Structure formats: C-alpha cells, structure tokens
Amino acid sequence: MELDSNNHSVFLFYYHLVLVVKYRRKVFSDPMSQYAKDIFVRIGSSYNITLEEWNHDQDHVHIMFRAHPNTEI
Numbered sequence: 001m002e003l004d005s006n007n008h009s010v011f012l013f014y015y016h017l018v019l020v021v022k023y024r025r026k027v028f029s030d031p032m033s034q035y036a037k038d039i040f041v042r043i044g045s046s047y048n049i050t051l052e053e054w055n056h057d058q059d060h061v062h063i064m065f066r067a068h069p070n071t072e073i
Contacts, residue, residue: 004068014052015073017063026058033061047071 003010021027028036033056040063041051048071053064067073 011069013067015065015067018060020060024059028056028058
C-alpha cells in the first residue's frame with residue numbers, strides 16, 4: 001500500500017462512487033464507458049484525483065479513486 005503525502009501530512013483516501021442511470025436504462029456500452037472513463041481521468045488529474053479502478057454494467061458504473069484531503073468531491 002502506497003501512501004500519498006504533501007508538505008506536512010501523510011494520507012490515503014479511497015472513494016467508491018457508483019453512478020446509476022435514471023430508471024436503470026441500459027445505456028453504458030463499452031465505447032460509452034471508455035469515453036466516460038477518459039473524461040474522468042482528464043478532469044480528475046487537475047484535482048489530484050487518481051483513478052484506481054473502473055467497472056461498468058449496462059445501467060451503472062463503479063469508480064474507485066484516490067484523492068487528496070483538500071480535494072472537493
């Protein structure tokens with residue numbers, strides 16, 4: 001397990017986010033999931049967010065990521 005650090009502290013924050021489509025409609029195909037994952041990684045890099053795991057089904061997405069304590073989720 002690798003710990004994150006900044007100037008004066010050491011930390012390890014993992015977040016598990018589940019995004020569900022309204023009415024559980026089946027809209028997440030492989031290309032759609034990859035597109036959403038790419039956007040998450042691109043935007044998250046500017047907020048000190050590191051993607052650890054990304055899984056999807058047709059009607060929801062599971063995201064496991066790490067973030068710094070000063071990151072506004």
